[in-house]
Amino acid sequence: MRTRFQQQMEDLREKLLRMGGLAELAVDRACQAYSERDLTRCQLVLENESLINAAEREIDEMAFDILATQQPAAIDLRFILAVTKINADLERVGDQAVNIAERVMDLIELPAVDLPVDIGRMATAVSAMVRRALESFVEGKAELAQAVLEMDHVVDRMRDEAFIMLVRKMNEEPQVTQQALDALLVARNLERVADHATNISEDVIFWVLGADVRHHAQAASAAPRPERREP
Amino acid sequence: MGVGITVEHLNAFYGKTQALFDVNITVLANRATALIGPSGCGKSTFIRCLNRMHETIPEARVDGRVHIGDLNVYNGTSATQLRRRVGMVFQKPNPFPTMSIYDNVAAGLKLNGFRNRKKLDEVVHKSLHSAALWDEVKDSLHKKSGASLSGGQQQRLCIARALAVQPEVLLMDEPCSALDPISTGKIEELIFQLKEQYTIVIVTHNMQQAARVAEFTGFFLLGKMIEFDKTEKIFTNPSDKKTEDYVTGRFG
Amino acid sequence: MTGVAVLTVALVLLPLFAIFAYLVYKGIGSINFAFLTQTPKPVGEPGGGMANAIVGSMVILSIASLLGVPLGIGAGIFLSEYGRNRYGDIVRFVSDVLNGVPSIVIGIVAYGLVVMRQKHFSALAGGVALAIMMIPTIARTTEQMLLLVPQAIREAAYGLGVSRWRTTLSITLRTATSGVITGVMLAFARVAGETAPLLFTAFGNQFWNWRMDQPTAALSLQIFTYAISPFDEWHRQAWAGALVLIVLIVGAVAAVRIVVRHGTLAAGA
Numbered sequence: 001m002r003t004r005f006q007q008q009m010e011d012l013r014e015k016l017l018r019m020g021g022l023a024e025l026a027v028d029r030a031c032q033a034y035s036e037r038d039l040t041r042c043q044l045v046l047e048n049e050s051l052i053n054a055a056e057r058e059i060d061e062m063a064f065d066i067l068a069t070q071q072p073a074a075i076d077l078r079f080i081l082a083v084t085k086i087n088a089d090l091e092r093v094g095d096q097a098v099n100i101a102e103r104v105m106d107l108i109e110l111p112a113v114d115l116p117v118d119i120g121r122m123a124t125a126v127s128a129m130v131r132r133a134l135e136s137f138v139e140g141k142a143e144l145a146q147a148v149l150e151m152d153h154v155v156d157r158m159r160d161e162a163f164i165m166l167v168r169k170m171n172e173e174p175q176v177t178q179q180a181l182d183a184l185l186v187a188r189n190l191e192r193v194a195d196h197a198t199n200i201s202e203d204v205i206f207w208v209l210g211a212d213v214r215h216h217a218q219a220a221s222a223a224p225r226p227e228r229r230e231p
Numbered sequence: 232m233g234v235g236i237t238v239e240h241l242n243a244f245y246g247k248t249q250a251l252f253d254v255n256i257t258v259l260a261n262r263a264t265a266l267i268g269p270s271g272c273g274k275s276t277f278i279r280c281l282n283r284m285h286e287t288i289p290e291a292r293v294d295g296r297v298h299i300g301d302l303n304v305y306n307g308t309s310a311t312q313l314r315r316r317v318g319m320v321f322q323k324p325n326p327f328p329t330m331s332i333y334d335n336v337a338a339g340l341k342l343n344g345f346r347n348r349k350k351l352d353e354v355v356h357k358s359l360h361s362a363a364l365w366d367e368v369k370d371s372l373h374k375k376s377g378a379s380l381s382g383g384q385q386q387r388l389c390i391a392r393a394l395a396v397q398p399e400v401l402l403m404d405e406p407c408s409a410l411d412p413i414s415t416g417k418i419e420e421l422i423f424q425l426k427e428q429y430t431i432v433i434v435t436h437n438m439q440q441a442a443r444v445a446e447f448t449g450f451f452l453l454g455k456m457i458e459f460d461k462t463e464k465i466f467t468n469p470s471d472k473k474t475e476d477y478v479t480g481r482f483g
Numbered sequence: 484m485t486g487v488a489v490l491t492v493a494l495v496l497l498p499l500f501a502i503f504a505y506l507v508y509k510g511i512g513s514i515n516f517a518f519l520t521q522t523p524k525p526v527g528e529p530g531g532g533m534a535n536a537i538v539g540s541m542v543i544l545s546i547a548s549l550l551g552v553p554l555g556i557g558a559g560i561f562l563s564e565y566g567r568n569r570y571g572d573i574v575r576f577v578s579d580v581l582n583g584v585p586s587i588v589i590g591i592v593a594y595g596l597v598v599m600r601q602k603h604f605s606a607l608a609g610g611v612a613l614a615i616m617m618i619p620t621i622a623r624t625t626e627q628m629l630l631l632v633p634q635a636i637r638e639a640a641y642g643l644g645v646s647r648w649r650t651t652l653s654i655t656l657r658t659a660t661s662g663v664i665t666g667v668m669l670a671f672a673r674v675a676g677e678t679a680p681l682l683f684t685a686f687g688n689q690f691w692n693w694r695m696d697q698p699t700a701a702l703s704l705q706i707f708t709y710a711i712s713p714f715d716e717w718h719r720q721a722w723a724g725a726l727v728l729i730v731l732i733v734g735a736v737a738a739v740r741i742v743v744r745h746g747t748l749a750a751g752a
Contacts, residue, residue, distance in 0.1 A: 002480045002481070005480070071439060072479065073438065073442075073466045073467075073478045073479055073480075074465075074466060074467055074468060074469055074475050074478050074479055075468075075475060075479065076479050077466075077467060078467065078468070210467065210468030
């Protein structure tokens with residue numbers, strides 16, 4: 001039944017996954033560029049930004065088309081809505097990766113200093129969050145999405161710690177203020193990426209369970225579903 | 232002015248074949264309730280059990296309890312008395328072809344012995360207004376026959392005819408399936424207004440229509456009622472997988 | 484294909500027009516005021532008319548209609564609305580058999596039922612005989628016309644809380660009116676020209692008769708008597724009588740059609 005519709009939904013899903021892959025890659029690249037002070041990687045991130053933006057437009061158009069012509073209902077409708085939101089979040093993730101790359105390009109110009117903040121560890125955590133959020137979308141599993149929501153607290157704490165440590169460093173050694181500031185900004189960008197990963201997870205939960213868990217509303221009130229549905 | 236309907240353990244049979252299995256529903260007063268489901272699922276049979284129209288088919292029988300307001304449908308009244316309180320509009324418009332528009336609307340009253348000309352005029356006027364047909368026919372009430380109107384107008388005429396006997400409940404069996412989109416739109420608009428005075432139960436195979444006009448929706452499958460809930464819930468997050476499969480078009 | 488259709492229609496209508504034309508040719512000369520107002524003169528005397536036969540026929544046909552039409556329509560209603568079962572089948576069978584009984588046999592039956600009881604011939608007996616002949620035709624056509632009324636119309640009435648018998652009379656029958664009338668007219672036209680059943684019932688009469696307990700003249704009987712006689716004068720009058728009979732039948736059917744059309748609305752009017 002409705003094979004054309006199923007096909008369109010499948011295409012939409014694939015497109016979103018591919019875009020997710022691009023966004024994840026951009027963040028990873030930007031973070032690697034930071035730890036290795038690698039200019040080439042920064043430039044790659046900047047170049048590939050247009051791909052992510054193009055994908056966003058394509059996905060929005062496709063979702064809009066399906067909504068208009070197929071009148072999806074229930075879980076299919078939730079899926080389309082979730083896709084459009086995840087779409088927007090992934091594009092922002094791409095933007096943040098670009099921001100990080102720009103900070104790194106700035107840092108490369110300046111002399112290297114030792115900073116009391118482990119951006120690498122933060123980057124790993126954030127990257128894991130993005131990956132798991134995308135996984136929960138692929139698998140349609142609310143539990144995976146829920147796990148991402150919990151990791152957000154950890155990343156928030158990391159950013160707060162980084163802030164305190166870097167401010168102290170700036171007070172103690174004013175000559176490294178620029179580098180410290182750049183690092184602070186990178187930390188903040190990573191925290192934003194984590195937020196977007198959280199949003200993506202909330203959207204997955206909405207799609208799978210029909211529960212609106214944004215702004216920390218509980219997912220427990222949603223009716224238990226007998227089994228997960230594939231779009 | 233409308234009343235609620237309670238159905239308990241309703242089973243319906245055509246001879247040896249069972250058409251409805253243990254249906255339980257509470258329909259709220261002054262609301263529109265839609266019944267959806269694939270062909271042959273029993274929704275039309277069900278609605279006909281509410282005004283005992285299924286009895287016009289030989290060998291049809293029913294057990295269970297149906298209450299319309301405080302009236303016991305099967306034990307408390309005759310079928311003809313019941314049908315004056317529960318009106319019905321059918322899938323294909325069926326105005327009486329040899330009668331004028333006026334006579335069509337007045338038919339329910341005239342045939343039940345009501346003769347006061349002035350009162351009849353009033354009722355015909357009011358009913359045609361309620362059915363949003365007055366403006367289109369006010370100049371040819373006695374001149375045109377019921378069958379000379381367009382499809383959409385005929386169906387509104389049938390609605391006016393049903394409303395003229397002042398029922399409390401209006402049953403509609405796929406009222407728009409024979410009509411074009413514009414007529415359908417007019418009738419849906421009408422249902423919205425009628426809700427204030429009557430309780431409406433509408434059978435439809437068009438899910439978007441159910442979603443547009445009804446506050447509550449019941450999903451029937453193979454003679455059983457699978458799910459009955461607020462319309463938004465049925466169409467955004469139904470509880471039963473079978474409901475979801477139907478609503479998303481995976482079958483039916 | 485159209486040519487063939489037109490040809491067959493022409494062939495069918497040809498005998499009708501031929502008969503009519505011939506009747507006019509043979510009979511028109513003999514129709515005058517005297518013919519229409521006088522009773523038959525004795526043998527040998529010229530002149531005279533069939534006034535009593537014309538009136539007699541009308542009386543007999545009125546009685547037949549009064550008896551046959553309600554019974555026939557009633558039977559038709561029973562067959563269509565309540566007779567879709569074994570009992571209905573029996574009634575249908577009897578009706579078909581009755582239809583096939585020769586008209587003279589029906590005349591004899593009416594003789595036994597009415598004339599022997601009353602010990603005299605009468606218009607009533609004639610009416611009864613013709614009524615018996617009308618009933619099967621009317622019943623069957625009424626049944627067919629009622630069956631043509633869509634079930635949806637009946638359902639609409641039931642849905643309004645109208646009882647079954649009321650629906651049948653006021654809605655179903657009313658919708659089928661024009662068809663039922665056609666059936667009645669068919670039966671009427673058929674019996675209007677019957678002679679055999681009247682032979683032993685109305686018997687015929689040379690004079691005016693306004694009583695129900697005396698033999699009554701009828702056009703068909705009179706035509707028969709005159710036609711088999713050896714007198715030219717009577718032959719002439721027989722032709723005239725035949726023409727008058729046809730005109731009366733056509734006139735009656737046309738009049739009913741006009742009255743019915745005036746009284747009902749046609750769809751699209």
